[in-house]
Amino acid sequence: MRTVLDFEKPIAELDANIEALKRITAEQGIxxxxxxxxxxxxxxxxxxxxxxxxxxWDRTLLARHPQRPYxxxxxxxxxxxxxxxxxxxxxxxxxxxxxxxxWLNEKPVMVIGQQKxxxxxxxxxxxxxxxxxxxxxxxxxLMHLAEKFGRPVxxxxxxxxADPGVESxxxxxxxxxxxxxxxxxxLKVPLISVVIGEGGSGGAxxxxxxxxxxxxxxxxxSVIPPEGCAAILWRxxxxxxxxxxxxxxxxxxxxxxxxxxxxxEEPVGGAHRDPLTAAQIVKDALLRHLPPLQxxxxxxxxxxxxxxxxxxxxxxxxxx
Amino acid sequence: MQRGWFAKRRRAEELAIDEMNDAxxxxxxxxxxxxxxxxxxxxxxxPRCGHHHRLSARERIALLADExxxxxxxxxxxxxxxxxxxxxxxKLSKGRANSGLPEAMVSGTCTLSGVPIVLAVADFAFMGxxxxxAVGEKVARAMEHxxxxxxxxxVCSTSGGARMQEGLLSLMQMAKTCAAAAKLHEAGVPYxxxxxxxxxxxxxxxxxxxxxxxxxxxxxxxxxxxxxxxQQAQVIKPPPNxxxxxxxxxxxxxxxxxxxxxxxxxxxxxxxxxxxx
Numbered sequence: 001m002r003t004v005l006d007f008e009k010p011i012a013e014l015d016a017n018i019e020a021l022k023r024i025t026a027e028q029g030i031x032x033x034x035x036x037x038x039x040x041x042x043x044x045x046x047x048x049x050x051x052x053x054x055x056x057w058d059r060t061l062l063a064r065h066p067q068r069p070y071x072x073x074x075x076x077x078x079x080x081x082x083x084x085x086x087x088x089x090x091x092x093x094x095x096x097x098x099x100x101x102x103w104l105n106e107k108p109v110m111v112i113g114q115q116k117x118x119x120x121x122x123x124x125x126x127x128x129x130x131x132x133x134x135x136x137x138x139x140x141x142l143m144h145l146a147e148k149f150g151r152p153v154x155x156x157x158x159x160x161x162a163d164p165g166v167e168s169x170x171x172x173x174x175x176x177x178x179x180x181x182x183x184x185x186x187l188k189v190p191l192i193s194v195v196i197g198e199g200g201s202g203g204a205x206x207x208x209x210x211x212x213x214x215x216x217x218x219x220x221x222s223v224i225p226p227e228g229c230a231a232i233l234w235r236x237x238x239x240x241x242x243x244x245x246x247x248x249x250x251x252x253x254x255x256x257x258x259x260x261x262x263x264x265e266e267p268v269g270g271a272h273r274d275p276l277t278a279a280q281i282v283k284d285a286l287l288r289h290l291p292p293l294q295x296x297x298x299x300x301x302x303x304x305x306x307x308x309x310x311x312x313x314x315x316x317x318x319x320x
Numbered sequence: 321m322q323r324g325w326f327a328k329r330r331r332a333e334e335l336a337i338d339e340m341n342d343a344x345x346x347x348x349x350x351x352x353x354x355x356x357x358x359x360x361x362x363x364x365x366x367p368r369c370g371h372h373h374r375l376s377a378r379e380r381i382a383l384l385a386d387e388x389x390x391x392x393x394x395x396x397x398x399x400x401x402x403x404x405x406x407x408x409x410x411k412l413s414k415g416r417a418n419s420g421l422p423e424a425m426v427s428g429t430c431t432l433s434g435v436p437i438v439l440a441v442a443d444f445a446f447m448g449x450x451x452x453x454a455v456g457e458k459v460a461r462a463m464e465h466x467x468x469x470x471x472x473x474x475v476c477s478t479s480g481g482a483r484m485q486e487g488l489l490s491l492m493q494m495a496k497t498c499a500a501a502a503k504l505h506e507a508g509v510p511y512x513x514x515x516x517x518x519x520x521x522x523x524x525x526x527x528x529x530x531x532x533x534x535x536x537x538x539x540x541x542x543x544x545x546x547x548x549x550x551q552q553a554q555v556i557k558p559p560p561n562x563x564x565x566x567x568x569x570x571x572x573x574x575x576x577x578x579x580x581x582x583x584x585x586x587x588x589x590x591x592x593x594x595x596x597x
Contacts, residue, residue: 162525162544164544166556166557167556169543169545169571170571172572172573174524174528174543174544175530175573177525178524178525178526178527178530181494181495181498181499181526181530182501182505185495185498185499186505202494202522202525202526205491205492205494205495209498221488222487222488223482223484223486223488224482233406246405246406247403247488249487253487254488257402257488259492306499309492309495309499310499312453312493313452313489313492314400314402314486315397315453316400316454317397317398318395318396318422
């Protein structure tokens with residue numbers, strides 16, 4: 001079933017009207033093409049209008065939209081001959097993080113990303129995209145494999161958070177994320193991360209330290225989910241829309257803070273309305289960003305990456 | 321981040337101490353009434369039940385640094401309010417008043433039993449020791465100083481995690497501090513991480529977990545997510561010692577759990593292994 005967000009409802013209503021007119025044309029042979037064309041023009045205008053005025057909370061809902069393309073949708077659309085690889089060689093295989101070998105046009109690349117599920121069964125298998133320590137360790141294993149053979153790494157970020165459960169704690173979820181942060185800084189091959197949905201805190205960052213961080217227009221990136229923030233600030237998770245505002249979690253904010261290098265456009269109305277076009281835009285961005293990184297020497301690449309993260313943050317110098 | 325659940329614990333602890341007059345202190349572990357003087361002399365560890373009460377950054381520096389050797393660095397680096405976040409300036413003022421410090425992290429150089437080191441110590445009384453841009457900057461600068469001088473570094477953490485009020489910029493301090501730690505790692509400069517009560521979330525999942533040696537204080541709360549979140553997330557019931565120093569030791573995430581009165585000597589023994597000989 002398609003999910004329609006509240007602010008998408010006027011569009012869904014127009015879609016239903018257009019459908020009805022098309023049915024009449026088909027079933028009764030009455031020509032409604034002019035009315036249909038007029039409605040379609042209205043629809044386009046309305047869609048643009050609505051998406052120009054999205055609040056941070058609207059964007060949060062869009063980033064979590066159940067029909068939004070997930071990592072494997074992008075992998076299928078962007079890379080050729082993807083061979084998925086499994087397991088961390090220590091404990092198991094985590095369905096919340098997928099990875100493998102792929103070709104970006106003529107270039108071999110390692111692809112890694114968080115994967116949510118489409119139906120209940122897959123959601124459970126993939127733990128709603130919340131990776132456990134073995135997921136982060138699988139990601140790191142694949143990055144080191146890429147490094148060994150001089151292949152660049154591309155990661156797709158889409159997770160509400162790292163798995164917070166007892167099992168993950170027992171196997172060192174904090175250590176797994178922390179180690180990835182350190183190792184990604186040291187990696188000798190180019191790294192590009194694309195935030196495609198929810199950039200959920202440390203769970204997202206655990207595969208998102210990169211030379212270039214790209215972010216889709218309606219994705220979010222936050223230190224804490226707005227609901228959690230509202231619960232702490234006002235003891236009221238229902239005030240999440242206000243918290244989303246305060247947290248500055250949009251792609252445009254992330255770019256302003258220097259966390260994200262480029263905001264990647266989405267098709268009008270969001271990636272879920274046209275996943276293939278969305279994927280093509282992401283692919284074009286990857287093809288633009290990768291070659292300059294591959295031209296750098298290993299030492300320059302790593303020096304730039306270090307500086308990129310070393311600069312982040314805003315503080316002040318206190319007067320005596 | 322996840323602060324609600326141990327804020328309660330913190331309040332209980334503060335109340336217990338505040339309610340008493342100067343001469344007496346009530347242990348928040350066992351409830352025993354203790355002579356304040358004995359309590360202080362015992363490094364704020366209850367002589368009856370062994371509960372380790374929190375130390376301020378200044379107290380911990382006094383515990384670890386040889387007398388008169390601590391020279392503070394980067395004290396001028398303090399928090400701004402880059403997001404214009406609700407009530408953040410008030411919380412910063414309160415943090416300064418509660419801790420008597422300009423920021424939640426104090427860093428500098430000293431000697432520890434004669435070994436020259438860089439020492440950085442967090443203070444829970446300043447906004448729960450949370451890591452915003454200024455804390456991240458101070459940790460990174462301390463590590464860079466250790467690298468430049470080739471001095472071992474000891475970082476003592478106590479923190480609820482990344483500081484919510486600076487949003488994504490706080491999250492990025494996890495990467496920034498780990499970047500600095502990566503340079504130490506590559507250069508072979510020893511980095512000892514000391515986890516004290518509590519060390520959580522974004523701090524545990526970044527620089528605090530990548531020390532060459534990770535030491536924890538007994539009973540310290542150490543974990544990724546709040547206990548409530550952890551319990552809700554799964555059917556598995558957490559063990560009674562869940563997210564304690566002892567739990568993390570048992571699961572291989574901590575090298576040693578060291579009682580406070582032995583902390584300095586243990587650090588000395590570890591530092592000597594890496595720097596002496």
